Amino acid sequence: ILSDGANVFDAASVSPDHAIGTDPMLLDAIEIIRGPAAVIYGGNAMNGAVNLIDSRVPKKLPDNGLAGGVEVRMGSGDQEKTGVGRVTAGVGQVALHAEVARHRAEDYDIPGGRLQDSFSEGTTSSFGASWITQKGYIGVAHTLQESEYGLPGHSHLNGVCHTHGIDLHCAAHGAYEDPFGSSDDHTAWIKLRNERTDLRADYDDPLPGLEHVRLRVSHTDYAHDEIDGPALFNHYSNDVDDVRLEFTHTPLLGFTGTFGLQYTDGTFSGLNVNKLHVPFPANAYGLDDVRYHSTRNYGVFLSEARAFGPVDFSFAMRKDWREISVATPAFRHSLSPEYKELFTEWYGPDWENVLEDELITTFLQRNPGSKANPFSASIGANWNMGDGYSTSLSVGRTQRAPSVRELYAYGNNLATNSYEVGLASSRRASPTFPESRTDLLETTRSADLTLRKVGGVVEFEVGVFHQDIKDYVFARLIETDSETGVPHNYLLYTAADARFSGLDGQVSVRLNEANTLTLFGDYVRATLKSEDDNVPRIPPGRLGVRHQWTDGSFSADAEYYHTFSQDRIASYETSTAGYDMLNATISYRLRLTARQSAEFYLRGYNLLNETAYVHTSFVKDQSPLRGRSMTLGVRYLF
Numbered sequence: 001i002l003s004d005g006a007n008v009f010d011a012a013s014v015s016p017d018h019a020i021g022t023d024p025m026l027l028d029a030i031e032i033i034r035g036p037a038a039v040i041y042g043g044n045a046m047n048g049a050v051n052l053i054d055s056r057v058p059k060k061l062p063d064n065g066l067a068g069g070v071e072v073r074m075g076s077g078d079q080e081k082t083g084v085g086r087v088t089a090g091v092g093q094v095a096l097h098a099e100v101a102r103h104r105a106e107d108y109d110i111p112g113g114r115l116q117d118s119f120s121e122g123t124t125s126s127f128g129a130s131w132i133t134q135k136g137y138i139g140v141a142h143t144l145q146e147s148e149y150g151l152p153g154h155s156h157l158n159g160v161c162h163t164h165g166i167d168l169h170c171a172a173h174g175a176y177e178d179p180f181g182s183s184d185d186h187t188a189w190i191k192l193r194n195e196r197t198d199l200r201a202d203y204d205d206p207l208p209g210l211e212h213v214r215l216r217v218s219h220t221d222y223a224h225d226e227i228d229g230p231a232l233f234n235h236y237s238n239d240v241d242d243v244r245l246e247f248t249h250t251p252l253l254g255f256t257g258t259f260g261l262q263y264t265d266g267t268f269s270g271l272n273v274n275k276l277h278v279p280f281p282a283n284a285y286g287l288d289d290v291r292y293h294s295t296r297n298y299g300v301f302l303s304e305a306r307a308f309g310p311v312d313f314s315f316a317m318r319k320d321w322r323e324i325s326v327a328t329p330a331f332r333h334s335l336s337p338e339y340k341e342l343f344t345e346w347y348g349p350d351w352e353n354v355l356e357d358e359l360i361t362t363f364l365q366r367n368p369g370s371k372a373n374p375f376s377a378s379i380g381a382n383w384n385m386g387d388g389y390s391t392s393l394s395v396g397r398t399q400r401a402p403s404v405r406e407l408y409a410y411g412n413n414l415a416t417n418s419y420e421v422g423l424a425s426s427r428r429a430s431p432t433f434p435e436s437r438t439d440l441l442e443t444t445r446s447a448d449l450t451l452r453k454v455g456g457v458v459e460f461e462v463g464v465f466h467q468d469i470k471d472y473v474f475a476r477l478i479e480t481d482s483e484t485g486v487p488h489n490y491l492l493y494t495a496a497d498a499r500f501s502g503l504d505g506q507v508s509v510r511l512n513e514a515n516t517l518t519l520f521g522d523y524v525r526a527t528l529k530s531e532d533d534n535v536p537r538i539p540p541g542r543l544g545v546r547h548q549w550t551d552g553s554f555s556a557d558a559e560y561y562h563t564f565s566q567d568r569i570a571s572y573e574t575s576t577a578g579y580d581m582l583n584a585t586i587s588y589r590l591r592l593t594a595r596q597s598a599e600f601y602l603r604g605y606n607l608l609n610e611t612a613y614v615h616t617s618f619v620k621d622q623s624p625l626r627g628r629s630m631t632l633g634v635r636y637l638f
Contacts (some may be wrong), residue, residue, distance in 0.1 A: 002033075002041065002051040003198075006216035009240040009266065010194065011224065018190070018224070018236070022052055023124035023145060025071075025084045025101040029053040035394040035448065036316035036378040040258070040301040043320075043376045043400035043442070056126040056141040057200040058088050058095035064595065065090045069637040077605070077629025078108035078118070093132055097141070100125040107150070108626040111611045115152050115623065117187050122147025128198075136203035138215075145194040153622025154188035154414060156180045156228050157484040159274055161412055161419050165430040168419055168490035170483040179233070179275035186229025195221045211256075212248040220266075231277035235290075236270030257304035264297040267327075268404055272411040285333035287359050291367070292327040293404050310384045317377040322401050324438075326367040326408070331356040366428055370407055370438035374399035388455035393448070400442040402473050406493045407438060416618035418489040420475065426492060433492060440495055443470045462505030472498035472528075474535060477572030489572055497529040518546040520561070525568070536570035537616045540578065556586040566615040576615035582607040596638045603631040 001008045003022060011018040031051040038045040068087035074080060086099035104121045107114045123146050130139025160178040161170040172178050199217040206213045219241050226234040246260035269292045276289070303316035333352070335343065343351040378396030385391065402423055409422035410429070423440060426433040450463035475491035482488070504522035511517055521543040526535035544561020565578040587601035606612070609628040613620045 002049055004053055006218050006244055007242055009220040009238055010222050011236045011238055023101050026099055026124060027052050027054055036303060036314045036380045039316040039376050039378045040303050040318050042318055043374045043398045055097060056128045056143060057139040057198055058097045058130040059137055061090040061095050061132055062088045071633060071635040073631055073633030075629055075631040077626050078105040080105040095130045095132055097128045110624050110627045111609050117150030118152045120149035138201035141198045143196045147192045149190055151188040153619030155184055155486045156414055157184050157486050158417060158488040159412055159414060161488050163419060163429060166432060166478060168479045168481045170481040170488055179278050188228045190224050190226055192224040209250055210247055211250050214246040216244040218242045233275060233277050234270055234273045235276060238266060238268045240266035255304045255306045259302045262299040267292055267294045271405060271408060274412055274414060280334055282334050283336055283339050285355055287331055287363060288329040293324055294327060295324050297322040312382040315379045319375050322372045324370040328360050328363060368424060368438055372401035372439060372441055374401050374441055388453050390452055392450045396446045398444045402440055406473050417486060418491045420491045422493050434494055440471055442473050457510050460507040464503045467500040469498045471495040496531060498535055499529050500526045514549055514551050516548045520544055534568050534570050536573055539616050540564045540566035553589045558584040576613050576620060579610045579612040580608055599635045601633050605629045
C-alpha cells in the first residue's frame with residue numbers, strides 16, 4: 001500500500017486485527033498499479049500496488065486563492081457519526097493545507113443482534129505547506145492519527161497455550177501459567193497513535209536529459225496498545241524512515257522511463273508478546289520479553305516504455321538488499337540478597353555478567369539475523385487493435401523476502417487463535433520440523449493476459465492470470481487443541497511450491513444517455529503443487545451486476561452480487577457459505593455558484609440483511625459482515 005507513491009508503514013501486515021495507518025475519509029482517489037509499473041515497488045507488489053492519493057502536501061495553488069470542502073454523515077447500523085473538513089489556501093507561491101476527519105461508531109448490527117466489540121472511534125488531522133512554481137513544488141506535511149477500535153472475536157483463553165515439541169497443550173501446569181487468569185467477557189480493544197511526516201517534491205526539466213524528478217521522504221512513528229479489560233497485554237511500535245528518489249529521463253532510443261533508488265530503515269517491536277501486564281516474578285532473572293527487529297533495505301529500480309507502431313512495449317526491474325537484525329534485550333533480575341549471595345558463590349562476583357552472557361548467547365542462536373537480496377522483473381506489451389480494442393500481455397519473475405512475522409513468530413497470536421512458529425525458529429520448536437531458515441526467497445513466475453474495449457455502447461475488460469510460486473511461504477497446520485473451548489491452531493510457517501490461477505473482469509453496456517449496466521466477477525484457484533492441499537484463506541468466486549443512472553443533478557446506482565461458497569479449503573480450514581449482497585446509493589448535487597456545490601446522498605448497505613462471513617478472515621465465524629444499514633450524508637465543496 002502506497003501513500004502518493006511512498007510506502008505506508010504500520011503494523012497491519014503483522015496481524016489481521018491491526019488497522020491500516022491511513023484514513024480513507026481524507027483520500028482524493030485510489031489508484032491501482034499493475035503489471036511492469038508495479039515492479040518498481042518491490043516483490044510485495046507482485047499482484048499490484050494500491051496507491052492512496054491525498055492532498056496533505058499541496059501540489060498546486062487553489063483557484064481564486066481558496067478551496068476546500070466539508071462532509072458530514074450519519075449511519076443507522078452502528079450509530080455512525082462522521083465529520084470531515086479540509087481547506088487549501090494560496091499566499092503568493094505558497095499553498096497551505098489543513099484537514100481533519102473525526103468518526104465514531106458503536107458496535108454494528110448483524111442479523112439477529114449486534115457484533116460485540118466492533119466499535120471504532122478516531123481522529124485524523126494533517127497540516128501541510130508547499131512552495132509552488134511553474135515547474136513543480138516542494139512541500140511538507142505532518143499527520144496525526146489517533147483511534148480506538150474493538151477486536152470482535154478476540155479471546156484470551158488461549159493465552160495459556162504452549163508447545164511440547166510437535167504437541168500443542170492448552171492447559172496450565174508447572175511453569176506454564178495462564179497470563180490472564182480471568183474471565184473472557186472483557187472488551188478487547190486497540191488504542192492507536194500514528195504520526196507521519198512527509199516531504200514531497202516534483203520538478204520538471206531539472207537538468208539536461210532529465211524530464212522530471214520526484215522525491216518522497218517520510219518518517220513514521222506508529223504505536224498501538226492492545227488491551228483486554230484491565231490488562232494492557234501488548235504494545236506494538238514501528239519507527240520507520242523512508243527515502244525514495246525517482247528520475248524520469250528524456251526519450252532515449254525511443255524509450256521513455258524512470259530510474260531511481262529507495263532506502264528504508266525501520267525498527268519494529270511487539271511480536272510474540274502477550275503478557276506485558278504480568279509483573280516480573282520475584283527471585284527471577286532473564287531478558288526483557290519485548291523484541292526489537294531492525295530492518296534496513298536498499299533498492300534500485302528501472303522502468304522503460306516505447307511504442308512500436310500499434311504496440312506499446314514496457315519493462316521494469318528492481319533489486320533490493322534487505323537485512324534484518326534482532327536487538328539484544330536488556331537483562332534484568334529481581335533476586336533477593338540471599339539469592340545474590342548464592343549466585344556469587346556459584347559464579348563469582350561478576351555473576352550478573354556471566355548470567356547475562358549465557359542468556360544473550362542463547363538469544364542470538366534463537367534469533368539469527370536475516371539477509372535477502374530479491375530481484376524482480378517484468379515485461380509487458382499492449383496491442384492497440386483499433387476501434388477501442390486492445391490486448392495486453394505481461395510476464396514477470398518476482399521475488400519476495402518473508403516478513404518479520406513469517407521469520408520470527410514464536411508464540412501465541414490471540415488475534416488469530418493460533419500458536420505460530422516462524423521460519424527462523426522451526427528447529428527450536430522441534431527437531432522434527434524443517435531446518436530453520438532466514439535466507440528464503442519466495443519466487444513467482446507469472447503471466448497476465450487482458451482484453452479490453454473502451455468507447456462505444458459496450459465497454460469491457462477481462463483478464464486471466466497464472467502464477468507458479470517456488471517456496472511459497474504459508475502457515476501449515478500441525479495440530480488443533482480445543483481444551484479451553486476455543487479452538488487453537490498450532491501453525492508452522494514453511495515453504496512449498498504453489499500455483500495460483502484466476503480471472504476477473506467487467507462488461508458495461510450503456511443502455512442510453514442516463515443508464516449503464518455492468519456485469520462483473522472474479523475467481524481465484526490456489527493449490528499447493530507438491531501436496532494434496534489448497535492454499536489457505538483464498539477468497540471465493542464472485543459474480544454481480546451494477547446499474548448506474550444519471551439525470552441532471554440526480555444520480556443513483558444499485559449493485560447486487562453473489563459471493564459463492566468456499567469449499568476448496570486448506571486442511572485446517574472450514575468451508576464458508578456463500579451470500580448475496582445488495583447495496584444502493586442515491587444522490588442529488590446542487591450547483592450553488594460557479595465555485596460552490598453541495599451534494600446530498602443516501603447509501604444502503606446489505607439491504608437484504610444477509611448473514612455474511614468472509615473466508616479470508618482469521619476470525620470469520622466470530623466476525624460476520626455488518627447487517628442492513630443506511631448512511632445519510634451531505635458534502636459541500638468550494
